[in-house]
Amino acid sequence: MSISVFEAARPVFTGLLVAVMVIVGAFVGHWAHGAWLNDHTPVQPIEFSHEVHAGENEIPCQYCHAWADRSATAGVPSVETCVGCHKGLSEVRGQPEIEKLFGYWERGEGIPWVKVHDTPDFVHFRHKPHIRAGVECQTCHGPVEEMARVTRRIDLNQDLRMPWCIDCHTEEQVANGRDCLTCHY
Amino acid sequence: MVSRRDVFKFAGAGGVGVGAGLLLGEVNQRPLETLLSTHIPPEDFSPGLDTWYNTLCRMCPAGCGISVKVREGRARKIEGNAAHPVNRGGTCALGQASLNALYNPDRLRSPMRADGEGGFVPAPWDEAFEELVSRLNALEEFAMGRQAWVLTGGALSSGEEALSRFASALNARVLRLALDTTAAERAAAKAMYGFEGLPHYDIANADVIVSFGADFLGSWRSPIAYAKAYGDFRQGGQGGRGYLAQVEPRMSLTGANADEWLAAKPGAEGALALALAAELLRRGYGDAATSAWNGLSGAMSLEEAARHADVPAARVEALAGRLAAAKAPLALGGGAAGAGSNGTQALTAVAALNRVLGAAGGTVRPNLAHATAYSGLRDIEDFAAQAASGDVPMVILAGVDPVHDLPESLGIRKALERADFVVSLDSFLNDSASLADWVLATDNFLETWGDDISSPGAGMLTATLQQPVQKRLHDTLSVTDIILKLATRLGGAAAEALPHEDAQAFTRSEWEAAWESMGVSGDFNARFRRAQQDGVWAAALAEGMADELSPEAAAPQPPPAAEFAGGEAEYPFVFHPYATQGFREGVGANLPWMQELPDPLTSVAYGSWAEVNPATARELGLRTGDLVELESPAGKVSVPVVEYPGVRPDVVAMPLGHGHRANGRYARGRGANAASLLAAQSDSATGTLAWAATRVALRALGKRGRLIRTSGVSRTLGRQILGPDGEH
Numbered sequence: 001m002s003i004s005v006f007e008a009a010r011p012v013f014t015g016l017l018v019a020v021m022v023i024v025g026a027f028v029g030h031w032a033h034g035a036w037l038n039d040h041t042p043v044q045p046i047e048f049s050h051e052v053h054a055g056e057n058e059i060p061c062q063y064c065h066a067w068a069d070r071s072a073t074a075g076v077p078s079v080e081t082c083v084g085c086h087k088g089l090s091e092v093r094g095q096p097e098i099e100k101l102f103g104y105w106e107r108g109e110g111i112p113w114v115k116v117h118d119t120p121d122f123v124h125f126r127h128k129p130h131i132r133a134g135v136e137c138q139t140c141h142g143p144v145e146e147m148a149r150v151t152r153r154i155d156l157n158q159d160l161r162m163p164w165c166i167d168c169h170t171e172e173q174v175a176n177g178r179d180c181l182t183c184h185y
Numbered sequence: 186m187v188s189r190r191d192v193f194k195f196a197g198a199g200g201v202g203v204g205a206g207l208l209l210g211e212v213n214q215r216p217l218e219t220l221l222s223t224h225i226p227p228e229d230f231s232p233g234l235d236t237w238y239n240t241l242c243r244m245c246p247a248g249c250g251i252s253v254k255v256r257e258g259r260a261r262k263i264e265g266n267a268a269h270p271v272n273r274g275g276t277c278a279l280g281q282a283s284l285n286a287l288y289n290p291d292r293l294r295s296p297m298r299a300d301g302e303g304g305f306v307p308a309p310w311d312e313a314f315e316e317l318v319s320r321l322n323a324l325e326e327f328a329m330g331r332q333a334w335v336l337t338g339g340a341l342s343s344g345e346e347a348l349s350r351f352a353s354a355l356n357a358r359v360l361r362l363a364l365d366t367t368a369a370e371r372a373a374a375k376a377m378y379g380f381e382g383l384p385h386y387d388i389a390n391a392d393v394i395v396s397f398g399a400d401f402l403g404s405w406r407s408p409i410a411y412a413k414a415y416g417d418f419r420q421g422g423q424g425g426r427g428y429l430a431q432v433e434p435r436m437s438l439t440g441a442n443a444d445e446w447l448a449a450k451p452g453a454e455g456a457l458a459l460a461l462a463a464e465l466l467r468r469g470y471g472d473a474a475t476s477a478w479n480g481l482s483g484a485m486s487l488e489e490a491a492r493h494a495d496v497p498a499a500r501v502e503a504l505a506g507r508l509a510a511a512k513a514p515l516a517l518g519g520g521a522a523g524a525g526s527n528g529t530q531a532l533t534a535v536a537a538l539n540r541v542l543g544a545a546g547g548t549v550r551p552n553l554a555h556a557t558a559y560s561g562l563r564d565i566e567d568f569a570a571q572a573a574s575g576d577v578p579m580v581i582l583a584g585v586d587p588v589h590d591l592p593e594s595l596g597i598r599k600a601l602e603r604a605d606f607v608v609s610l611d612s613f614l615n616d617s618a619s620l621a622d623w624v625l626a627t628d629n630f631l632e633t634w635g636d637d638i639s640s641p642g643a644g645m646l647t648a649t650l651q652q653p654v655q656k657r658l659h660d661t662l663s664v665t666d667i668i669l670k671l672a673t674r675l676g677g678a679a680a681e682a683l684p685h686e687d688a689q690a691f692t693r694s695e696w697e698a699a700w701e702s703m704g705v706s707g708d709f710n711a712r713f714r715r716a717q718q719d720g721v722w723a724a725a726l727a728e729g730m731a732d733e734l735s736p737e738a739a740a741p742q743p744p745p746a747a748e749f750a751g752g753e754a755e756y757p758f759v760f761h762p763y764a765t766q767g768f769r770e771g772v773g774a775n776l777p778w779m780q781e782l783p784d785p786l787t788s789v790a791y792g793s794w795a796e797v798n799p800a801t802a803r804e805l806g807l808r809t810g811d812l813v814e815l816e817s818p819a820g821k822v823s824v825p826v827v828e829y830p831g832v833r834p835d836v837v838a839m840p841l842g843h844g845h846r847a848n849g850r851y852a853r854g855r856g857a858n859a860a861s862l863l864a865a866q867s868d869s870a871t872g873t874l875a876w877a878a879t880r881v882a883l884r885a886l887g888k889r890g891r892l893i894r895t896s897g898v899s900r901t902l903g904r905q906i907l908g909p910d911g912e913h
Binding site for chain 1: 202
């Protein structure tokens with residue numbers, strides 16, 4: 001009768017392999033959630049189309065997002081800004097989405113847009129220096145003028161991650177662009 | 186060999202892993218955030234950019250100027266207004282935390298009507314005004330000598346002026362309420378310096394300060410102004426480091442900062458001050474007025490006074506030597522030293538010491554602002570008596586909470602219960618407002634107009650303008666707005682006295698009239714706009730103002746022995762209530778930041794406590810955290826004790842401001858109310874409340890209390906941070 005070390009250690013190997021499978025599975029699951037289950041393209045309270053406004057009608061981004069060149073936040077337009085144009089656009093009045101806009105206007109409410117692009121709270125992103133340095137809005141936000149509904153699923157910079165910021169800061173030789181405290185303060 | 190069974194195991198493990206991964210992804214997912222657009226934005230609205238507005242802090246009577254950071258139309262942060270002569274850019278914790286009052290979840294959002302079952306229901310403003318107007322009209326017709334009462338906090342402001350005019354148009358009586366009425370200090374200033382009001386103390390330019398009970402770095406009068414001045418005093422305002430001696434039975438924040446702490450017996454401070462004055466007269470000090478004082482022959486000798494106050498005679502002698510050698514000495518008196526039955530005489534003795542030291546006109550100067558004349562005990566008793574006999578048809582509570590802040594023994598709770606109709610103008614359903622028939626929801630001070638004249642101020646006449654820094658959050662009005670609207674609806678004398686549209690118009694008209702009467706010329710609109718930008722308008726004291734300190738002053742009488750409510754046998758400890766910077770008499774209790782802030786001396790947060798000397802605690806078998814019952818002739822409370830080496834063994838100290846029965850979720854039921862132990866003792870000279878003249882008994886309850894402290898031990902554990910012999 002022979003004793004195989006292999007046979008004796010068999011339960012240990014099985015256990016190790018089970019643990020490895022759990023860990024590998026967890027990575028796969030997490031990646032799959034990020035890739036398919038995360039809502040990169042949230043439904044908005046009004047089916048507003050950037051494709052129509054910024055694309056077909058060529059309205060400049062900063063007509064509505066007016067604070068991008070002077071503030072940390074680009075800002076969303078007031079309901080007054082939307083209605084300012086739309087009360088003269090009788091050809092689209094009556095469309096259900098446009099009626100929703102006038103609903104907010106008449107009730108005196110703001111529109112609760114869902115945030116698409118966001119950085120975590122420990123990142124202080126500021127629009128002003130980027131716009132003033134001539135960075136195109138599309139560099140980070142993707143081709144918004146082609147989007148019927150805005151998504152953050154862009155090949156380049158999925159979810160605006162830090163390596164992507166650093167690459168650009170390095171390439172463009174931004175002053176203090178690689179300093180931690182430039183963004184994390 | 187891998188068996189079929191193993192394959193299932195691996196596949197199962199992989200599945201569990203994927204599931205866990207998906208779950209982790211779901212949990213880690215950033216929450217969905219909304220980006221609410223504005224409807225019609227204000228003209229200067231720029232998201233992400235700060236706008237700073239200068240205005241007035243109304244959390245205490247000091248009248249500091251603040252700069253408020255506003256973003257997206259909301260107040261975000263409060264800092265001191267650097268251009269304000271009183272606080273010079275400083276703020277205290279309470280001022281910073283006033284945002285907690287603005288955004289408080291328990292703030293009243295609309296007028297509330299009592300539902301008759303102890304609750305309140307929201308009601309529209311129109312209904313509130315209709316009810317009030319019909320009540321007031323009925324009052325005029327059928328009062329038959331019965332008067333309405335207006336209870337206020339007595340600020341030096343336009344709002345208070347509007348209330349006064351309204352009250353006199355209604356022939357109503359006004360009670361100006363505060364625990365610390367400043368009456369003793371005002372009487373002392375009148376007797377020794379010959380002017381009405383609170384003196385300006387030039388702490389910055391003094392070189393030796395002896396303070397009798399005045400916690401000027403903590404909560405006394407204008408703590409930020411004094412703290413700024415104290416910095417100058419310590420860092421060579423007079424060419425060196427100033428020397429501070431603090432005389433008080435319980436070590437306050439100021440005592441903890443002092444070079445010397447003399448734990449004088451409560452009520453003996455005045456005798457000590459007078460003995461020092463007599464000693465300095467003997468050493469040849471004094472001016473023309475004091476030469477007629479006959480050397481203060483009635484005063485105790487230094488040794489007698491030291492024995493009387495139970496402090497070492499050698500240290501009092503040394504203090505006299507320091508004062509004699511000082512170039513710019515200053516004596517301060519206040520706090521509990523001025524709140525005994527002999528408070529006025531004690532503070533008069535302190536002022537006499539300043540007179541002898543030559544400080545009057547030097548480090549003690551008059552200020553142009555008059556001080557509020559708060560109501561004495563007799564007026565309050567009158568109110569209680571009339572209510573008891575059913576002769577109070579209406580009470581208007583204008584932003585005060587006397588049921589909590591003042592002693593229960595004054596009978597204000599019973600009076601409010603007995604009054605026919607009570608209306609409270611307040612932001613919170615506090616202890617007093619919960620007894621009202623109507624509570625009219627008022628603005629936070631950051632949402633409305635007003636002003637304040639700083640008293641004691643900073644050596645100049647300082648008027649701070651209050652302006653709204655943001656839109657109203659709720660359906661509220663300011664006290665002044667409510668009074669003006671009522672006056673308009675009432676018509677007659679009230680409408681004639683108050684024809685203004687709103688608080689803004691009234692404030693403007695008051696400023697215009699004040700400038701006119703002072704002969705300030707120039708375009709009013711431009712000047713007012715400037716004041717709105719700066720947040721403050723200040724004028725230096727007029728030429729020769731210092732001369733207004735009277736050259737004459739009659740010799741002060743030796744203070745009589747202090748009397749206390751409660752016999753020494755039955756109530757062995759003198760009760761020493763004190764105001765903290767965070768809570769004051771109760772204003773900070775509904776602010777979560779203030780509840781969270783540990784007390785600087787005991788490190789207790791979220792609740793109140795009683796301070797007992799460790800020797801006393803040992804004698805009674807108590808240790809920190811044990812629950813005790815404090816009983817005075819006026820009431821009893823149970824609180825946990827803290828062994829505090831900075832309190833005399835015959836004194837029990839307790840912070841004010843805790844123990845609310847209502848006033849929102851953060852204040853309600855937290856800690857115990859020190860004011861409820863106070864007997865209705867009065868200062869013998871002014872007839873105002875003597876809030877440090879009650880004795881208590883202390884009884885262990887044999888239970889542990891709930892005490893939240895951030896520090897472990899009060900010893901240095903051999904680190905010698907107090908010097909080589911510093912282990913305590």
